[in-house]
Amino acid sequence: MMDDDRHVDTSTAARAQPTSDDVILQVSNLGKQFGGVAAVSGVDLDVYRHETLAIIGPNGAGKTTFYNLLSGRMQPTSGRIVFDGRDITGLPPHRISRLGVSRSFQINNIFEDMTVRENVEVAVTAFRGDSHRWANVASRNVPIQDEADGLLARLSLSTLADRRAGTISYGDKRLVEIAVVLATRPHLVLLDEPTAGMTPDETHRVTDLIMSLRASGDYTFLITEHDMNVVFGLADRILVMHRGQKLVLGTPQEVRTHPEVRRAYLGDAEEEIAT
Amino acid sequence: MSTDNQTMTVSSRPSRKSSLRRITVLVLTVMLVLLIALPWLVPYFYIFIATEILILGLFAASFNLIFGYTGMLSFGHAAFFGMGSYVVAMLLQSFQWPLLACLLAAVMVAALLAWVIGFFCVRLNEVYFAMLTLAFGMMVFAVAHQWRSVTNGSDGIAGFSVTSFGLGLELTLGNPSVYYHVVLVLVVLAVALLYLICRSSFGLTLRAIRQNPERVAFCGLNVRRYRLAAFTVAGAFAGLAGGLMAPFLRIASPELLHWSMSAEPVLMTILGGSGYFLGPFVGAGVFVLLETWVTSMTQAWMLVLGIILALMVMFFRRGLLGTILHWLQERK
Amino acid sequence: MGSLSLALLNSLDIGLLLFIIAVGLSIVFGVLSVINFAHGALYMLGAYLAFSCINGLGMPFWLTVLVAPLAVAALAVLIDRLMMRFVYQREPADSLLLTFALLLILNESVRLTWGTGIHVVEPPALLQGTITLFGGIQYPLYNLFVIAIGGVALVGLWLLFNKTRVGKIMRAAALDRDMAQVLCINTRLVVTGVFAFGAWLAALGGVVAAPMRSIDPGMGDKIIIESFIIVVIGGLGSFPGALLGALILGLIHGLGGRYLPQINLMLPFVGMAIVLLLKPHGLMGRRASL
Numbered sequence: 021m022m023d024d025d026r027h028v029d030t031s032t033a034a035r036a037q038p039t040s041d042d043v044i045l046q047v048s049n050l051g052k053q054f055g056g057v058a059a060v061s062g063v064d065l066d067v068y069r070h071e072t073l074a075i076i077g078p079n080g081a082g083k084t085t086f087y088n089l090l091s092g093r094m095q096p097t098s099g100r101i102v103f104d105g106r107d108i109t110g111l112p113p114h115r116i117s118r119l120g121v122s123r124s125f126q127i128n129n130i131f132e133d134m135t136v137r138e139n140v141e142v143a144v145t146a147f148r149g150d151s152h153r154w155a156n157v158a159s160r161n162v163p164i165q166d167e168a169d170g171l172l173a174r175l176s177l178s179t180l181a182d183r184r185a186g187t188i189s190y191g192d193k194r195l196v197e198i199a200v201v202l203a204t205r206p207h208l209v210l211l212d213e214p215t216a217g218m219t220p221d222e223t224h225r226v227t228d229l230i231m232s233l234r235a236s237g238d239y240t241f242l243i244t245e246h247d248m249n250v251v252f253g254l255a256d257r258i259l260v261m262h263r264g265q266k267l268v269l270g271t272p273q274e275v276r277t278h279p280e281v282r283r284a285y286l287g288d289a290e291e292e293i294a295t
Numbered sequence: 296m297s298t299d300n301q302t303m304t305v306s307s308r309p310s311r312k313s314s315l316r317r318i319t320v321l322v323l324t325v326m327l328v329l330l331i332a333l334p335w336l337v338p339y340f341y342i343f344i345a346t347e348i349l350i351l352g353l354f355a356a357s358f359n360l361i362f363g364y365t366g367m368l369s370f371g372h373a374a375f376f377g378m379g380s381y382v383v384a385m386l387l388q389s390f391q392w393p394l395l396a397c398l399l400a401a402v403m404v405a406a407l408l409a410w411v412i413g414f415f416c417v418r419l420n421e422v423y424f425a426m427l428t429l430a431f432g433m434m435v436f437a438v439a440h441q442w443r444s445v446t447n448g449s450d451g452i453a454g455f456s457v458t459s460f461g462l463g464l465e466l467t468l469g470n471p472s473v474y475y476h477v478v479l480v481l482v483v484l485a486v487a488l489l490y491l492i493c494r495s496s497f498g499l500t501l502r503a504i505r506q507n508p509e510r511v512a513f514c515g516l517n518v519r520r521y522r523l524a525a526f527t528v529a530g531a532f533a534g535l536a537g538g539l540m541a542p543f544l545r546i547a548s549p550e551l552l553h554w555s556m557s558a559e560p561v562l563m564t565i566l567g568g569s570g571y572f573l574g575p576f577v578g579a580g581v582f583v584l585l586e587t588w589v590t591s592m593t594q595a596w597m598l599v600l601g602i603i604l605a606l607m608v609m610f611f612r613r614g615l616l617g618t619i620l621h622w623l624q625e626r627k
Numbered sequence: 628m629g630s631l632s633l634a635l636l637n638s639l640d641i642g643l644l645l646f647i648i649a650v651g652l653s654i655v656f657g658v659l660s661v662i663n664f665a666h667g668a669l670y671m672l673g674a675y676l677a678f679s680c681i682n683g684l685g686m687p688f689w690l691t692v693l694v695a696p697l698a699v700a701a702l703a704v705l706i707d708r709l710m711m712r713f714v715y716q717r718e719p720a721d722s723l724l725l726t727f728a729l730l731l732i733l734n735e736s737v738r739l740t741w742g743t744g745i746h747v748v749e750p751p752a753l754l755q756g757t758i759t760l761f762g763g764i765q766y767p768l769y770n771l772f773v774i775a776i777g778g779v780a781l782v783g784l785w786l787l788f789n790k791t792r793v794g795k796i797m798r799a800a801a802l803d804r805d806m807a808q809v810l811c812i813n814t815r816l817v818v819t820g821v822f823a824f825g826a827w828l829a830a831l832g833g834v835v836a837a838p839m840r841s842i843d844p845g846m847g848d849k850i851i852i853e854s855f856i857i858v859v860i861g862g863l864g865s866f867p868g869a870l871l872g873a874l875i876l877g878l879i880h881g882l883g884g885r886y887l888p889q890i891n892l893m894l895p896f897v898g899m900a901i902v903l904l905l906k907p908h909g910l911m912g913r914r915a916s917l
Contacts, residue, residue: 091513117515129513131506142503145496146514151521154497161496204514368720370664370727415903422662422863425723426855427903429664433852434896441892554848558731565724595739601731608724609713 044069044208044240045090050099052085052264059085060264063099067208072234072241074255076248082264083244084126087210090242091123092116103208122206126213128193130200132186136177139185139196140168143203168203174232175199176225191222198226202233211243215250223250230254252276330479334472346475348576348583349482350539351559355567355575356489357532358560363569364493365525366505367417368425370557371432374412375405375530377552379537381439384452384547393461394468398481398538405534406527408435413526417519429554436552451548468542478539485535486576492528493572501525555597562600565607568614577616633764634885635878640770642877643777644836648850649857650784650869651828657864658797658821660719661711664726667851668733669826673699673833674842675737678746681837688751688838696830703826707819715818730851738844750838769838776835780828781870788866797821856899862909871910 045067052060060082067073075083088094090101092113101109108116131139141158144167145151159165172178175195180188185196198214215223227250233239245251251258251272258275260268268278275281334342358372379401386397416427439446446452460466460477468474492498500521503511508518541547550556559582560575567578585603590596611618652666663669676695680686686694706729714721749755750769757765788794796817832850840846853876861872876895883891902910 093509112512113509114512114515114517117513123513129507129510131503131510133506134502138499142499142511143514145499146511146516150496151500151516152497152524154492154495156495157491158494158496158499164496200510200514362720366720368723415900418903418907421719422656422660422723423859426662426859427899430852430855430859430896430899433848434893437892437896555731558727561724561727595735597731598735598739601728601733601735605710605725605728605732608721608728609710612717612721 042069043067044104046100046102047090048100048102050086050089050101051097052082052089052094053097058264060089060096061098063261063264063266065259065266065269067240067242068256069240070234070238071256072230072243072254073257073259074251075242075244075259075261076246076251077261077267080263081261083261084212085264086261087123087212087242087244090116091121091210117204117206120205120207121210122201122204122208123210124194124197124201124212124214126216128190128197130185130193130196132184134185135182136185136188136192136196137165137168137172137181140171140199140203141165143200144168144171147204171199171203175229191218194218195222195225198229207238208240209242211241213244213246215245215247223247226250227254327483331476334475339471342471342475344583344587346471346478346543348580349475349478350536350543351563351583352576352579353482353485353539354533354536355560355563355579356486356572357529357536359564359569359572359575360489360493360501360529360532361525362561362564363571363574364498364505365501365522366421366508367522367526368421368561369416369428369526370425370554370561371412371428371430371435372529372533372560373552373554373556374432374435375409375533376537376540376556377439377547377549378408378435379405379534380541380544380547380551381446381452381537382534383538383541384455387457387542388452388455391458393459394457394477394542395461397457398535401534401538402531403534405537406531409530409533410523410527413523413530417522417526429557432552432554432557436549436554439549439552446549449549451546453546455542455545457542474543478543481535481539485532489532490572497521497524558600558604562604564614565604565612566614568617570613571616571620574614574616578614581615630885632760632762633766634881636760636764636766636770636774636881637884638874638877638881640774640777640877641880642874643781644773644832644839645850645853645857645876646777646870646873647780647835648829648832649854649861649873650866651825651832652854653858653861653864653866653869654797654828655822655825656858659715659818661715661722661726661822662863663729663822663825664723664851665729665733666825666829666854667847667849668730668737669699669703669829669847670833670836670850671737671842671844671847672702672733673830674748674837674840674846675741675746675833676830677834677837678741678748678842681748682746688754692831692834695834696827699830699833700823700827703823704819707822711822730847734844734847737847741844743844746842748837748842754838773835773839780831784866853895856895858909859899860902860910862911865909865911868909868911 043066045065047063047065047067050060050063051058063086075086077083085094089096092108092111092115095110099109100107103116103119103121106119108119108121131142134142141164144164145158148164150161150164169178169181172181175198177192177195177199180192185193188196194214194217198211201209201211214226218226230241230243231254234241241254243251243254255272257270258268258272259266260275260278260281268275268281270278329336330345333345337345354372354376358369361367361369361372382401382404383394383397386392386400392400412428412431416424416431419427440449442448457468460468466473466477468477500511500516504518504521512518537551540551563578563582564575565578566581567576568574585599586596589599593599607614613621648666648670652663655661655663655666673695676698677691680691680695681688710725710729711722714725754769754772756768758768758771760766788798857869857872857876859872860875861868861870875898879894879898880891883894887894
């Protein structure tokens with residue numbers, strides 16, 4: 021049940037590592053076959069509550085498919101997923117979402133014809149179970165408006181609140197996406213390349229936000245990333261995927277020094293970090 | 296007033312938004328006054344035109360709840376409209392119920408039919424949805440056409456008169472002017488309710504579903520259920536419109552169920568603009584007036600209809616209201 | 628026994644004819660992602676053109692089968708270049724709306740040109756009369772001809788899609804239009820070609836059906852509903868699905884017409900509803916193959 025190559029290295033950690041007796045997500049032998057191609061195969065993973073787990077690997081390594089399986093967007097062809105003690109394998113996305121899992125997408129997936137505030141409103145309304153209410157005036161619902169505004173403020177999006185989401189910059193759109201993801205108060209947040217295409221300033225906003233969320237609330241983060249600075253700055257552990265399989269799982273230090281990983285993937289990235 | 300273009304400008308200017316709102320309220324109030332006074336202002340013939348516009352406007356607005364708001368294109372909406380007509384016609388013919396009671400029955404039956412048909416249709420993507428609504432709509436038409444013993448087949452149900460309104464009100468509903476005012480009151484009330492629904496959290500959710508159903512699912516909502524709810528509510532309003540139509544036409548016939556009838560709200564909505572709450576009404580007005588004018592000159596009304604729809608879709612997708620508002624925006 | 632054989636023959640007859648028509652609809656959807664609501668009207672146009680060619684111009688049937696569908700295909704090319712091109716890149720609703728408008732235009736144009744009456748076309752002299760088959764059944768020769776044509780079309784289309792370059796291009800474009808473009812396949816040509824091909828198939832169906840059925844302005848509506856039911860049962864964009872759906876519908880008409888005439892009209896819808904409940908994307912699944 022427990023992997024042997026996972027050693028919790030407390031000496032190099034800047035903060036207390038989560039302990040292994042509180043697993044929020046347990047993935048067993050997860051696989052997804054498309055015809056003859058295995059996009060994901062035989063992935064075993066235990067994610068600890070409150071940790072930040074980064075998932076790295078080249079394009080096509082199966083990271084997004086992995087997310088799709090976790091969030092219910094795709095049905096696995098093998099394996100099990102247990103979230104917070106519940107078996108969520110094969111559940112539809114809206115059910116998994118309700119249980120406390122939320123994800124962002126690689127390509128912006130927001131409501132382009134609505135204002136930024138309305139985008140968040142939709143998610144807040146859904147979380148509060150008010151989406152079916154047909155006799156109120158949505159734009160005058162103070163608790164929902166306040167919550168939406170609060171979330172926008174945390175992401176420094178307040179000035180854009182009344183702008184149509186389709187008209188704002190790419191980086192801002194991704195921030196709106198993150199706001200929508202957070203609006204449903206998830207316990208497990210799956211971020212799919214959250215800083216892709218962002219300016220350094222926007223990237224900082226995101227990493228600061230994640231750090232502040234970690235400090236203040238009950239969040240566990242899974243982040244797929246190509247930006248190694250973000251990865252090594254945030255991750256408690258790193259999962260390296262290759263061709264749909266788990267290659268290495270360990271602390272940043274372990275991953276950095278792992279011969280296979282080094283050879284295959286971190287060669288270029290290390291230069292990036294050095295310069 | 297718009298389904299999604301609430302801030303049509305890139306940056307929001309509260310002053311402009313509220314002045315636009317004030318103008319809209321003013322225009323609507325004036326229109327309402329004119330509508331109430333209509334029978335004394337225009338030639339007799341136009342009372343019939345106005346009644347028809349109001350009824351079809353409600354029909355089109357109910358369609359736009361599914362199309363403009365929830366993003367589902369239905370080609371079978373006349374099934375609920377026609378069903379409403381038949382229910383009222385049958386009840387009047389057999390039991391002479393007060394009109395309000397008949398209308399209530401029409402709404403409920405239409406809603407039920409919408410729930411059943413919607414159950415099959417909303418589970419699938421928009422292409423299947425369009426085909427299936429057309430198919431099921433034609434199925435209802437076929438039933439009405441064939442089932443002579445119940446629906447009197449292609450002859451339809453006629454020979455009924457509406458005598459009492461209900462609620463103890465004594466109204467000579469046979470008088471076109473009186474009936475017009477009854478229709479006006481009921482349609483205004485229905486539109487107000489529809490507007491309330493569109494502005495609610497439910498309406499917000501529907502708009503979100505139109506734009507990005509997947510994202511809505513990931514917010515934890517069962518999108519199918521919301522689509523079905525919207526479809527059923529829209530069917531109910533269409534049933535009300537159909538119910539008002541039966542005493543107006545003095546007949547309920549299968550034509551009211553045919554896909555060519557389903558085409559009318561589609562065209563009216565595209566004509567007026569699917570992105571705005573009042574678009575379907577604008578479209579209904581233009582449609583009926585255009586129809587009256589064209590049919591007086593030629594037999595080719597359907598052809599003209601098709602050409603106009605094609606031109607609107609190709610070049611003026613925003614509709615009349617949308618194009619005008621957009622043009623006004625560009626000028627400032 | 629004879630009655631059953633007759634019903635089955637009728638089923639095959641109707642089924643294969645429906646296949647020719649429905650597969651055109653399915654192909655256009657598979658490659659262009661557009662449901663052509665006017666597909667039935669194109670079928671009707673083919674039938675009316677056949678009427679004019681045969682009864683009006685005195686053209687032999689064989690020539691009509693050649694000429695009429697081509698004329699409709701040419702019209703389809705015009706429609707594609709002048710109208711459809713505006714909506715291909717837009718959201719699906721727009722192309723649905725435009726083909727719906729096309730339906731109105733074509734329906735009314737036919738009505739205005741040929742009137743609302745019913746027209747009749749006689750089968751060519753060579754194919755008139757009945758033939759005695761096994762079990763002593765008398766079966767119209769022309770209906771056998773339709774079965775033959777259906778069979779030829781089936782084989783021909785299968786060969787087209789699986790053995791020819793054109794077919795491969797169509798299947799490639801169906802799977803990934805952008806990729807096909809990258810591979811320098813002239814997608815504009817493919818788009819127009821496929822749209823015209825679909826129209827050609829519909830019109831061919833109309834010409835072939837003309838001597839068998841009465842030609843009236845409502846025939847387009849009837850056939851489009853049937854085509855929809857077929858592709859829903861069989862699965863949109865699927866070649867074997869269209870065949871399966873068409874044969875099933877043929878069976879429903881053939882057997883239903885014989886044994887359950889009262890509810891015959893409702894049966895196709897009931898069948899469709901059942902399939903929708905069990906397999907929402909059709910018996911052959913979503914885009915099973917082209």
